[in-house]
Amino acid sequence: MGDIKHRDKENDPDRMMRKGDKLTKLSLTRWTSDWARATPYYEQAANLFKIAKKTEKAKEAHERAAMGQERLASPWHAGKHMESAGALAKELGLWNEVADFFRRASELYIESGKPQPAAEALSRGGRALEDGLPDEAVKMYLEAVGIFEEEQREQMAFDTYRSATSLYIKLQRYTDAATMLLRWGQSADKCKATSTQCKTCVGAVIVYLYAQDFKQAEQCQNDLSMIDAYFQSEQNRFAEQLLNAYREGNPEEVKHVVKSSGVINHLDHMIIRLAKQLPVGDISHLAESSGAGGEAAAEGLEEDDLT
Amino acid sequence: MSIIDMLVRVDAICKKFDKYDPSKQHKDLNINPDDHFLQLYTTMEAEIEATVKKANEAAEEKNRAAVATMNAEIRRTKAALREEIPKLERLAKKKVKALSPEDLAARPDLVVALAARIDDIPEGTMMGAKKKKKIDKSHIEIKIDSAAADEAFRSERYEHTAESAAYQEEFQHRKNKQDQNLDIISEGLSTLKNMAEDISEELDKQDPMVGEMEEKIDKATGDLTKNNARMKEVVSKIRSGRNFCIDVILLCVVLGIAAYIYK
Numbered sequence: 001m002g003d004i005k006h007r008d009k010e011n012d013p014d015r016m017m018r019k020g021d022k023l024t025k026l027s028l029t030r031w032t033s034d035w036a037r038a039t040p041y042y043e044q045a046a047n048l049f050k051i052a053k054k055t056e057k058a059k060e061a062h063e064r065a066a067m068g069q070e071r072l073a074s075p076w077h078a079g080k081h082m083e084s085a086g087a088l089a090k091e092l093g094l095w096n097e098v099a100d101f102f103r104r105a106s107e108l109y110i111e112s113g114k115p116q117p118a119a120e121a122l123s124r125g126g127r128a129l130e131d132g133l134p135d136e137a138v139k140m141y142l143e144a145v146g147i148f149e150e151e152q153r154e155q156m157a158f159d160t161y162r163s164a165t166s167l168y169i170k171l172q173r174y175t176d177a178a179t180m181l182l183r184w185g186q187s188a189d190k191c192k193a194t195s196t197q198c199k200t201c202v203g204a205v206i207v208y209l210y211a212q213d214f215k216q217a218e219q220c221q222n223d224l225s226m227i228d229a230y231f232q233s234e235q236n237r238f239a240e241q242l243l244n245a246y247r248e249g250n251p252e253e254v255k256h257v258v259k260s261s262g263v264i265n266h267l268d269h270m271i272i273r274l275a276k277q278l279p280v281g282d283i284s285h286l287a288e289s290s291g292a293g294g295e296a297a298a299e300g301l302e303e304d305d306l307t
Numbered sequence: 308m309s310i311i312d313m314l315v316r317v318d319a320i321c322k323k324f325d326k327y328d329p330s331k332q333h334k335d336l337n338i339n340p341d342d343h344f345l346q347l348y349t350t351m352e353a354e355i356e357a358t359v360k361k362a363n364e365a366a367e368e369k370n371r372a373a374v375a376t377m378n379a380e381i382r383r384t385k386a387a388l389r390e391e392i393p394k395l396e397r398l399a400k401k402k403v404k405a406l407s408p409e410d411l412a413a414r415p416d417l418v419v420a421l422a423a424r425i426d427d428i429p430e431g432t433m434m435g436a437k438k439k440k441k442i443d444k445s446h447i448e449i450k451i452d453s454a455a456a457d458e459a460f461r462s463e464r465y466e467h468t469a470e471s472a473a474y475q476e477e478f479q480h481r482k483n484k485q486d487q488n489l490d491i492i493s494e495g496l497s498t499l500k501n502m503a504e505d506i507s508e509e510l511d512k513q514d515p516m517v518g519e520m521e522e523k524i525d526k527a528t529g530d531l532t533k534n535n536a537r538m539k540e541v542v543s544k545i546r547s548g549r550n551f552c553i554d555v556i557l558l559c560v561v562l563g564i565a566a567y568i569y570k
Contacts, residue, residue: 155512193511195504262494266501 039068
């Protein structure tokens with residue numbers, strides 16, 4: 001009790017909370033909640049709780065502050081508080097609450113007419129949820145990316161794409177990861193960010209190869225070679241070399257191509273990890289099937305020559 | 308390139324390739340198409356003249372590397388011409404229709420003269436003229452040639468001594484080391500290139516953001532200045548000198564009344 005007396009009244013977060021509650025709780029004497037006066041108390045309380053590391057109470061304080069700001073018709077500040085609450089909930093490990101808070105924050109931002117922070121809030125929410133609820137995190141990333149694309153702000157989306165891809169790879173959903181990379185490439189194309197585009201395209205091919213889906217990889221490479229910017233890049237050459245090595249069914253060649261190319265070192269590190277583990281599985285059967293096909297074609301030519 | 312230069316060059320090129328123009332040959336020299344000897348003879352003569360011209364150019368050339376290459380070419384042409392001589396001799400013995408018997412007898416002599424002319428073409432060696440005389444002597448001749456480096460390697464005149472082998476090895480070793488270092492440099496350069504590309508993309512991203520920020524800040528500054536001015540106005544109105552005097556006078560009046568009441 002002694003130290004509470006010594007403590008400055010202004011620095012007592014519990015006191016702040018109480019004052020705020022007093023102003024907002026409805027009773028006989030009070031018919032409407034006075035949010036205008038209560039909100040600053042809640043905000044102060046939240047800051048003080050955070051400094052005191054009382055996460056649970058800080059989270060609550062932020063929630064109340066957000067509610068207050070909302071009632072005061074400033075959704076922007078409300079959104080900020082919601083985000084802080086979400087971050088604190090993550091520390092507490094309350095994953096559902098985290099998801100809720102960040103979603104609410106993003107809605108508030110959209111209300112305030114700022115879609116970009118909304119998408120960023122969703123992206124941050126996704127990052128917070130990666131450990132706890134990965135599926136939910138993935139959903140949030142996809143929503144964020146959708147908003148960015150709608151608002152033509154693809155450049156801000158690059159970080160989100162990256163996080164989403166790395167999450168997919170962690171969850172071993174390789175086709176989804178490759179799709180995300182291609183979507184990233186498309187955004188990069190719109191912003192004329194050719195270097196990023198080429199890197200993501202090569203990344204997609206590598207992911208397909210890692211997932212042992214050679215046909216997809218080939219198809220992907222064919223589609224991508226239609227793009228001028230990619231076609232002229234060294235990443236394209238590298239992808240061609242890699243696919244040729246695969247067609248020959250020669251794992252040594254594949255490893256050699258990966259090691260000797262300078263292109264690999266500049267890609268995202270998770271993709272580098274995947275590339276270093278290529279070739280995955282037995283690729284000799286590819287050589288047989290393509291070799292047999294090749295021989296038949298060669299024989300066909302010879303027959304033509306004889307006639 | 309001026310027009311004069313172009314004309315001179317075109318003339319030189321035409322002259323050079325005139326010998327390949329069959330219509331020109333027929334026109335100029337009135338050669339019987341069946342007379343193969345004369346055809347070959349005239350072609351060889353033209354080649355000899357071209358080679359002599361080249362030899363003269365080589366004599367005047369200052370750049371030693373160019374001199375060496377020219378001489379090498381001259382030697383090659385000479386060798387080719389020498390190979391044609393036996394063919395010419397055979398053709399010389401054949402009978403041709405519209406030719407007088409004296410001309411026919413003269414032809415082998417022409418062939419010999421042509422062979423001598425070929426040998427006379429200077430190829431950058433001082434010993435070229437004496438070579439024919441010394442050809443029956445059996446000892447190995449030391450020729451002081453300004454030969455090009457790879458020609459010397461190609462010809463089997465030189466054998467590897469221990470020194471030259473070691474030299475070549477060291478040359479290879481140093482070359483390999485240079486290649487390795489160049490590889491390292493190229494890796495570093497590609498890293499720099501990537502970093503530069505990333506920086507450029509970031510800047511492209513941030514450019515519109517900075518523009519927006521500038522706009523908003525300008526607007527905010529304008530609002531602030533406006534509000535400051537208004538505030539100043541309001542404050543000065545409240546605290547104007549006149550109001551202050553009125554306050555003082557009223558205060559005195561109140562004090563006076565109080566003093567009167569208490570007196």
